[in-house]
Amino acid sequence: MSHKFGFSGIANFGAHVPNIRAINYRFGFIGVGNMGGALARAASRSTKQIIVCDHDAAKASALAQRIGCEFADSRTVVAESEYVFLGVKPQMMAEMLGEIKKELEKHKDVILVTMAAGLSIKTIRKMAGGDYKVIRIMPNLAVEVGKGEILYTTSENVSKNEIGKFLNLMKHAGHLTGMEEEEMDAGCSVSGCGPAFVYKFVRGMAQGGVDAGLDEETALALAIQTVRGAAKMLESNDAPLDKMIENVCSPGGSTIEGVKKLDEAKMEEAVRDAVAAAYQRNIELGKTE
Template sequence: MATFGFIGTGNMGGALARAVCTRIPADQVFVANRTAEKARLLAEELGCFPSDSTAIAANADFIFLGVKPQMMTDLLAEIGPVLAKRQSRFILVTMASGLTITSIQAMAGGAYPVIRIMPNTPASIGEGMILYVCGDGVAKTEETVFLDAMTGAGRLSALPENLIDAGSAVSGCGPAYVDLFLEALADGGVACGLPRATAMELAAQMVVGSARLALESGQHPGALKDAVCSPGGTTIQGVRALEKAGFRGAVMEAVIAAYEKTVGAGT
């Protein structure tokens, strides 16, 4: 059975380690972090093993590089010599925004097989949207093993690498936009007299239900919106207010701004 090593157990690395541990035996999972105590606590929680970056680089079949883009050069310079000495096969899994498969290979010092992923924070509760692309060196059987292990994180979608950054601007950055929307909805409810906890529950469940309806019905969101907007009713007046404020344009600009930042700076 394949082993999975996570170098970096921050919000996303930790979330993916938790997801993998729902699919494979925890004794096949190893976690490491710059702060060793953080890795130890996560390992204790999951029943997996605390480790360090060098040991994971030397032994794990799937090596998750869970560090920020600006830290990737140093990490790969550290573990590169270890990777170069390996006789067994391994796959690097990168989740660093803006860094291509080719750039990861260059930093690592070899044309190693790489899977590039862009997860999002809902992966921490198994409701993530994980974009991925396999480099040329990844075998189909290895992709299958990887996808099975990652199922616990949520929905996975293969994208060509030239679309990964655009996809991440929607699903990777999108939770922040939705959270702003949730907060604004709840604030509006509070302004109308609702207790804050009630307003937040109503707003959050509405977003969950609306998103599932869109996914499961396959209907265009415009049609779903029209179904709520009765002629002369209250909802269409709310939609009118959003349109007057430039709601859709603002959301589109947010996605484009995030995409341009990723492409331009790799951060």
């Protein structure tokens, strides 16, 4: 099934947009699924100058109402936004950019923000048909609660001022880390995919608590707080991880017995394999050139 971005159920507001761009919005979002929607909600804590669109017009309208912004079609987003987030899956990026190519040609100063795993800046430009300004980001869903990790890199023609403005507007999403583009796929395999790995670990801890006699709600609450506290300890302590583990494991105590089981199950090796598999998939997603 082919999706048309931004034209479902709403008028084509972009039909009479003049060549001289009137920037009415800081951020425009094309596609507001799980990640696009989370980023829009995070950005709305910094600015209300946001416009959104989606192939599901009802979804875009509901989000706009929730965060106090506007919704329209993809052409309007390109015509009137300073930064345009391309919130579609990698497999759908070429089609979506093809649909807005004429608007991009009219407004070559637009800054495209891509969050598609595996797609390089070079690939995005090729799909868009020009050497546009591109900010490539790899966020995770914790941006929803202001605790996300957003990896970013930019094309050579994005100015320091444009980068600074972007970072300032996204500050309520969480922590932003600049890196070289060749590091992005690896970084995403850790921070972008990592929340799912953590959730599986938390579920295992909670289920262990239930097996030991706790009710589900209590077991889950204890597991969540334990992960929260452990992460805070890691942030505030420069000790090596081996030392941190040792500090919790009293000789002959209960913790060390549990750690032995994790070692027998090769838990760390399994997590490394999970990151490696995610990284390999990122590489595969990028094989479009």
